[in-house]
Amino acid sequence: MSTMLIVTLPLVGIIVGFLARWIYAKNRLFSLEQKALMLKEASVAEAKNTKKEIILAAQNKILEDKREFEREIRKQRSEIQRYERRIQQKEDNLDLKISEIDKRRSEQKKLLEENKKREVRLANEEKRWQSELERVSSLSVEDAKKLLMQSIENEAKHDALALVNKFEQEAVASAEKNARNILTATMQRIATEVTTEISVTSVSLPNDEMKGRIIGREGRNIRALETLTGVDIIIDDTPEAVVISCFDPIRKTIAKIALERLIQDGRIHPVRIEEIVQKVTAEINQMIHDEGERVLFDLGIHGVRPECIRALGRLHFRTSYGQNVLAHSKEVSVLAGMLASEIGVDVAIAKRAALLHDIGKGLETDSEGGHAEIGADFARRMGEDPRVVNAIIAHHNDEEITSPEGVIVQLADAISAARPGARREILDNYIKRLENLEKIAMSFEGVEKVFAIQAGRELRIMVNHTRIDDQQTRQLAKDIARDIELQLKFPGKIRVTIIRETRVVEYAR
Structure with missing residues (x-):
C-alpha cells in the first residue's frame, strides 16, 4: 500500500502541474485575445477618425480650389472684357480713319482732275507763246534751247570752279587748325612721369x-x-x-x-x-x-597670345635712349587712343598697334633687321590685324603707311619721344655697343654664355668644356678679339676673358 502511494503521488503532482499550466495558458490566451480585440477596436476607431479628418481636409481643399478657380475665372472675364473694350475702341478709331482716308481720296481725285485741266490750259498757252517768240526772235525752239543751255552751262562751270577753290582753301586752313588743336589737346591730356634708366x-x-x-x-x-x-x-x-x-x-x-x-x-x-x-x-x-x-x-586690350605677353613684359626691363620701353609703349597707346577718338577712326586698332609698335625690342631673336621689321614679322605670326602689322613696320618709315591708324601710331610715338627729358641718346648707343659685343662672342661655336662688364671694357665668356679644350680656348680668345676690332669702333681697349671649368655633380642617396 505504501509503495502504491509513493508511485501515485508524483503522478498526481505532474497532472496537477499540467492542469495548472493549462489553466494559466488559457487565461493568458484569453487576456491576449481581449487585448488584441481592444487594440483592434482602438485602431478601427482611430482609422475612422483619420478618415473623417482626411475627408474633411479634402472637402476644405476642394472648396478652397473652387474659390480660387472662381476668382481666376472672374479675373480672366474682367481681362477679356477689358480687351474687348480696347478692341472695340480700336475698331471705332479704324472706322474713323477709314472714313477720313476715303474723304481725302475723293478730295485728291478732285485735285487731280483740276490739275489735269490746268495742265491742258498751260500747254495751250505755252504753244501760243512759243509761236509768238519764234515770230519775234526769228529762232526756232531747238536753237533757243541750245543757246540757253550753253549760257547756263558756262555760268555753272564758273560758279563751280569758284566754289571748289573756296572749299579747298577753307579745308586746308581748317584741317591745319583742327590738327593743331587735336595734337595740342592730346598732349595736354597725357601726364606721365619722365624717368631715366641708369645702368x-x-x-x-x-x-x-x-x-x-x-x-x-x-x-x-x-x-x-x-x-x-x-x-x-x-x-x-x-x-x-x-x-x-x-x-x-x-x-x-x-x-x-x-x-x-x-x-x-x-x-x-x-x-x-x-x-x-x-x-x-x-x-x-x-x-x-x-x-x-x-x-x-x-x-583694356584683349586677345593677346602668351608669346606676345612675355615680349611685352621684357620691355619693362628695356630702355630706349634712357626711356623705359614698356612705359613708352603704354604712353604711345594712350596717346593713340585719344587721337583716334578725336578724328573718328578705330580706337581699338590704334591702341593695339601703338602698344606693339616697339615689340621687336622685347624679342629674343637672332634675326637681322631693325626692331620695326622684327616686330612686324612677329605680329604677323601672332595673327594680328594687317593694319597693326603695317603700323609697326611703318612707324620709322621703313614701309609706306596704308591706314589712318598707322599715321596715328607714328604721331603718338613722336609725341612721347619728343617730351623734354624723355630720352637720352648716349645711353642707348652705349647699350647697343655692349649688345653688339655679346652678339659677336655668341657667334662662335662652343660659347655658352657671354657677359659684357666693366662698362664694356671687359667681355667675360663661358665656354663648354667638352667641346673646347685649353689650347682652343686661347685661339678662341684671339679670334673674338680680332672680330671685335674689325666690326666695332670703341675707345681704349677691351679685355676678353674666357672661362672654361669642369663641374662634376653626384648625389649620395
Missing part, C-alpha cells in the same frame, strides 16, 4: 664686414655671383654699400635681388649663390609675364 645700382650692407663675406675666400663668392648673373660687382671704399654695374637691366635686377637675399640669409657660398640666383631668375621670369598682363589690363 648702375647700389646695394646697402649692414656693415663693412659683409664686403669680405661677399668676396669670399680667394674671391670665390664674388666670382661665382658675377659668373652666374653676368654683372660687374664693384666693392670699393664706399661705406656699407656695393655697386652693381650692368647694361642689361634684367641681369642687374637679378643680381641685386640675389645679393640682397644672400645678405639677409647670411649663408654666402658658391652653392647657395647658385640656388638663390636660379630662384630669383624664375621669379623675374614670372614678373615679366605679370608686367605684360598688367599693361594689357590697364589699356
Whole structure:
C-alpha cells in the first residue's frame, strides 16, 4: 500500500502541474485575445477618425480650389472684357480713319482732275507763246534751247570752279587748325612721369664686414655671383654699400635681388649663390609675364597670345635712349587712343598697334633687321590685324603707311619721344655697343654664355668644356678679339676673358 502511494503521488503532482499550466495558458490566451480585440477596436476607431479628418481636409481643399478657380475665372472675364473694350475702341478709331482716308481720296481725285485741266490750259498757252517768240526772235525752239543751255552751262562751270577753290582753301586752313588743336589737346591730356634708366645700382650692407663675406675666400663668392648673373660687382671704399654695374637691366635686377637675399640669409657660398640666383631668375621670369598682363589690363586690350605677353613684359626691363620701353609703349597707346577718338577712326586698332609698335625690342631673336621689321614679322605670326602689322613696320618709315591708324601710331610715338627729358641718346648707343659685343662672342661655336662688364671694357665668356679644350680656348680668345676690332669702333681697349671649368655633380642617396 505504501509503495502504491509513493508511485501515485508524483503522478498526481505532474497532472496537477499540467492542469495548472493549462489553466494559466488559457487565461493568458484569453487576456491576449481581449487585448488584441481592444487594440483592434482602438485602431478601427482611430482609422475612422483619420478618415473623417482626411475627408474633411479634402472637402476644405476642394472648396478652397473652387474659390480660387472662381476668382481666376472672374479675373480672366474682367481681362477679356477689358480687351474687348480696347478692341472695340480700336475698331471705332479704324472706322474713323477709314472714313477720313476715303474723304481725302475723293478730295485728291478732285485735285487731280483740276490739275489735269490746268495742265491742258498751260500747254495751250505755252504753244501760243512759243509761236509768238519764234515770230519775234526769228529762232526756232531747238536753237533757243541750245543757246540757253550753253549760257547756263558756262555760268555753272564758273560758279563751280569758284566754289571748289573756296572749299579747298577753307579745308586746308581748317584741317591745319583742327590738327593743331587735336595734337595740342592730346598732349595736354597725357601726364606721365619722365624717368631715366641708369645702368648702375647700389646695394646697402649692414656693415663693412659683409664686403669680405661677399668676396669670399680667394674671391670665390664674388666670382661665382658675377659668373652666374653676368654683372660687374664693384666693392670699393664706399661705406656699407656695393655697386652693381650692368647694361642689361634684367641681369642687374637679378643680381641685386640675389645679393640682397644672400645678405639677409647670411649663408654666402658658391652653392647657395647658385640656388638663390636660379630662384630669383624664375621669379623675374614670372614678373615679366605679370608686367605684360598688367599693361594689357590697364589699356583694356584683349586677345593677346602668351608669346606676345612675355615680349611685352621684357620691355619693362628695356630702355630706349634712357626711356623705359614698356612705359613708352603704354604712353604711345594712350596717346593713340585719344587721337583716334578725336578724328573718328578705330580706337581699338590704334591702341593695339601703338602698344606693339616697339615689340621687336622685347624679342629674343637672332634675326637681322631693325626692331620695326622684327616686330612686324612677329605680329604677323601672332595673327594680328594687317593694319597693326603695317603700323609697326611703318612707324620709322621703313614701309609706306596704308591706314589712318598707322599715321596715328607714328604721331603718338613722336609725341612721347619728343617730351623734354624723355630720352637720352648716349645711353642707348652705349647699350647697343655692349649688345653688339655679346652678339659677336655668341657667334662662335662652343660659347655658352657671354657677359659684357666693366662698362664694356671687359667681355667675360663661358665656354663648354667638352667641346673646347685649353689650347682652343686661347685661339678662341684671339679670334673674338680680332672680330671685335674689325666690326666695332670703341675707345681704349677691351679685355676678353674666357672661362672654361669642369663641374662634376653626384648625389649620395
